[in-house]
Amino acid sequence: MKHKLKCIEFIGRDRLMHYTNINVPYQVDNPTREQRHQMLMQHLVEEGRPEDFKNIIEILNPPPDITTVCPKGYGKNSKIAVIGAGEAGLSAAFELRKIGCNITLFEAAGRIGGRINTHYFTDDKKYFAELGAMRIPLSHEATWHYINLFKLETSPFVINNIRNFFYIRNARAVNDPQGLSVMKNIYPQFSLTHEERKRPWQALEELVFSKYLYTLSPDERRELIEIKPKYSYKIQERDMMTRRMAYEGAGLSQSAISMLGNMALLEQNLIGLSFIQQLQEIYTADFGATYYINGGMIKLPLALYGALCDDTTDAYVNISKDELGQVNFKIGFAVDGIYGSPEGDGVILQYRDGKRGGCYYEKFDYVICTMPFSSLRRAKINPLFSEEKSQAIIELNYENAQKTFFFLKDRFWEYGNPCTRIVGGNTLTDLPNTSVFYPSDHAMPIPNLKNGWTLRPGASPSEPGVLLASYNWSMDADRIGNEYPSLRIDDIKGYIERIHGLPFEYIDNKFISSITFRWGQVQYMWGGAAIMKPQDKILFSYVVTLPEMNGKVFFAGEHISQKHAWQQGSFQTAMVAANKVAERIKAKKS
Incomplete structure (x- = not known):
């Protein structure tokens, strides 16, 4: 208790009662469904909208099992x-x-997993970097369905940490709950209005969501992540807005918008894009408590792959091996064309072997296309998809993403006394590297201290660590990603030193290796994820889900969902598409 009180003193004696009395659910390892729901409900209660819980879970639940x-x-x-x-x-x-379907699975790249890509720095796979998806929110029920099915272990992924800080306009501030450090150190760097200077930065940000989220009814908020042919007026109104327009609509000055853009995760990179996508993530508490898969996120697609290869059979509950369909993997085979068969009884795919060459054609009863539209754009289609689907393939916005990780000899951020060391979370900056994520593998939550984290028993700062030293989207991803490798690494080392007040070449003495990954350069993806621009929801969210070629071609993937850039979107749309194929098969036999 003595240790905890010292840390509370660090964030302010006047808030002591607030933190000792608040009911903060403890973020346990391997949470049960009930524990996840308790944490989610507490988050919604704090935001004054517990009535959203039922709608969120209902919409994000996986569909009925295909055997039903x-x-x-x-x-x-x-x-x-x-x-x-x-x-x-x-x-x-x-x-x-x-x-019992017989499935041929095509993959143009030489690996499975898509945007799940775990890089291991050591042979024992203890130290790794998530080049793609790295966290799982509490509410993403379809993702948790597969995590639980394959009995994968999870631990808290720290997003918010009261020990993290901001480094903006050469000023450094701690991310304390009251915003006092930011008001003291960051506010003087901006030409804020008199009224803005009197409010903590969290209250300034809250003005936006008070106007555009909390004024919606529960049914209207539900529409944020629903897929419908037509949306209510208020949803259409918000879908017309960029994030900057929403901040302006809340009465914030351009100085405040500039400041807040640097203090919200990735906001500065995406400020000209869809505001409603930001509302979607706030609505489902995507940046509340989150988790990662122990040993790497790649374990989830590998578990599915293993089940398809019969390495694990217990995932098929009450289904014998003889009842299962056959699976044929064509890894390294790119689909270049999708054609309706002349007889109208199937779909012909044109594909090629990426290593040996050669063009092949094969007929299928049904096709589920999970290609991102950035890749589907180059495929030959005959007969053409509907006008609306074709336009969505052309227009739906994709953004580049870049990550650079440093593998270091020790964890300099975890040294120091318990009240100042950083254990997990992220630091935000206006420097080109945008955001820095500290690894969560040593992090243990402090009971009843919201966003308070300490070292797990036995964890040592002298152990090597993997630092996500630069994570950004859009223009900054292009800028850093296009630098010569030596220049990029030197620049990012310098940014880390400036952010943390470290001496010149400090990182050089800690440096073991690094990896940079830019999703815009990945063949057959050519983008980090579908990040909506204004009107993408009202124009395309429904039409992208519709089958083509007389109900023979179905679509799935994060870009088909309303949870863009999240695993939830991939899993849920895939299960829905599979069920639709099953409906067709059943109807044909009835």
């Missing part, structure tokens, strides 16, 4: 193509196999 849609064995002799072996493709294949 179509009996086992009905898919025998059905020939299905799944394009893409990311999480959406693997999930769709896994589900369709339950009813």
Whole structure:
């Protein structure tokens, strides 16, 4: 208790009662569904909208199991193509196999996993970097469905930490709950109005959500992540807005917008894009308590792959091996064309072997296409998809993302006394590296101290650590990603030293190795994720889900969902698409 009180003194004696009396659910390892829901409800209670809980869970739940849609064995002799072996493709294949479908899974890249890509720095896989998705929110039920199915272990991924800080306009401030450090050190660097200077930065940010989120009814808020042919007026109004327009609409000055853009995760990179996508993430508490998969996020797609290869069979509950369909993997085969068969009874795919060359054609009963639109854009389609779908493929916005990780000899950020050391979370800056994430593997929550973290028993700062030294999207991802490798690494080392007040070449003495990954350069992806621009929701969110070629071609992936850039979107749309194929198979046999 003595240790805890010292840390509370660090954030302010006047807030002592607030933190000793608040009911903060303890973020446990491997949370049960009930524990996740308790943490989510507490977050919603704090925001004054507990009534959203039921809607959030209902919409993000996985659909009914495919065996309730179509009996086992009905898919025998059905020939299905799944394009893409990311999480959406693997999930769709896994589900369709339950009813006996024979599946051919095409993947243009030489690896499975798609945007899940874990890089291991050591042979024992103890130290790793998540080049793609790195955290799982409490409310993402479809993702947790597969985590639990494959019995994967999870630990808290720290996003918010009262020990993290901001480094903006050469000024440094601690991310204390009252915003006092920011008001003292960051505010003087900006030409804020008199009224803005009197409010903590959290209260300034709250003005935006008070106007545009909390004024919506529960049913209107539900629409933020629903997929519908038509949305209510208030949702349409918000979908017309960029994030900057929303901040202006809340009465904030351009100076305040500039400051807050640097103090909200990735906000400065995306400020000209869709405001409603930001509301979607706030609505489902995506940046509240989050988790990572122990040993690397790649374990989830590998578990699905293992089940498809019969390395693990217990995932198919009450289904014998003889009842399962066959799976044929074509890894390294790119689909270049999608054609309706002349007889109208199937779909012909044109594909090629990326290593040996050669063009092949093969007919399937149904196709589930999980290719991102950035890749589908180059495919030959005949007959053409609908005008609306074709326009969505052209227009739906994709943004580049870049990550650079440093593997260091020790964890300089974890040294110091318990009240100042940084254990997990992120620091934000207006420097080109945008955001810095500290690893969460040593982090243990402090009971009843919101966003308070300390070292796990036995964890030592002298142990090597993986620092996400630069994470950004859009223009900054292009700028840093396009630098010569030596220049990029030197620049980022300098940014880390400036942010943390370290001497010149300090990082050089700690440096073991690094890795940079830029998603815009990944072949057959050419983008980090679908990040909506204004009007993308009202124009495209429904039409992208519709099947094509007389109900023979279905679509799945994060870009088809309303949880863009999250695993939830991939899994949920894949399960929905598989169920739709199952409905067609059942109808054909009825």
